[in-house]
Amino acid sequence: MGESTQVAGAVVVTGLVPEDPAAWHTESSELLHPWEREQSRQFTRETRARYVHVHVAAHLWAAGVLGVEPGAVEITRRPCLRCRAEHGAPQVVVDGHSSYFSTTRTGRHYAFALSSRPVGVDLETIRSTLDVDAVAHVACSDTERAHLAGLSPAHARATFFRWWAAKEAVTKATGHGLKADFRTVVASGTDASSTWEFDGTAWHVAEVRVDGSDVVGAVAVPPSS
Ligand SMILES: CC(C)(COP(=O)(O)OP(=O)(O)OC[C@H]1O[C@@H](n2cnc3c(N)ncnc32)[C@H](O)[C@@H]1OP(=O)(O)O)[C@@H](O)C(=O)NCCC(=O)NCCS
Secondary structure: OOOOEEEOOEEEEEEEOOOOHHHOHHHHHHHOOHHHHHHHOOOOHHHHHHHHHHHHHHHHHHHHHHOOOHHHEEEEEOOOOOOOOOOOOEEEEEOOEEEEEEEEEEOOEEEEEEEOOOOEEEEEEOOOOOOHHHHHHHHOOHHHHHHHHOOOHHHHHHHHHHHHHHHHHHHHHHOOHHHOOHHHOEEOOOOOOOEEEEOOEEEEEEEEEOOOOOEEEEEEEOOOO
16 A cells, blocks of 8 residues: 555545455455445455455554554445435444545555545546547536547546546545536536536545556545645
8 A cells, every 4th residue: 555645634545456366455354344244245256355455455544544453443334315225425433433434446456535524536547448528428518528629539538537536536525426417527627636516515626646557536525624
């Protein structure tokens, strides 16, 4: 795992699942909440082992940030905004006190964010196979699409994925996730790291860097924190 950084009150970290499965944290799976174990069972063997590795890493990291024993950290879910079942945005709970938590995975890369205020983090791999034009129709505002149309294909692709990471970080912070209309999650300018607005609320979005990779990332926090 990399160095943790502070982004306006939130603590953020990125990590890489080791290539060698022998180095995965599968032996500490007792740290996981029964709910996390249940979730892991929906995956096939290797995906499940990666899920367990990343979740154990999250428990160990959150314990370090909060200065408690790893066994004291529970990662559970808030009520879903749609159906109120407990599968909404994740949270870290220690002794009944909950912190906002967000997590994301793309390929072997992952990131975590923890804060006393709502927080969302997202990583995206810039995929050369994605039809940016087609997805921009459902994910970008008219202004954003006009901006993309003026860029070279490679620049438009990179810009689109940066915006997507910013939009997803914002909607993970609110708990809406992909159920939000991404065309209505908009920045004050064309830069992904700026103030974004969704549903009448402003969010400060900062870049999460994953150097030496084709992965882009963003973290969203309330602007005044
Ligand atoms: C959250 C969401 C955008 C993540 O999608 P993704 O790009 O495939 O995955 P990422 O790796 O970036 O993020 C995954 C993490 O998002 C978190 N997450 C799930 N639902 C979330 C929500 N509503 N808000 C914020 N975070 C959420 C989970 O912690 C998950 O990690 P985990 O499975 O290891 O616990 C997507 O799963 C989603 O939209 N979920 C909500 C769907 C919904 O509301 N359904 C209604 C059911 S009634």
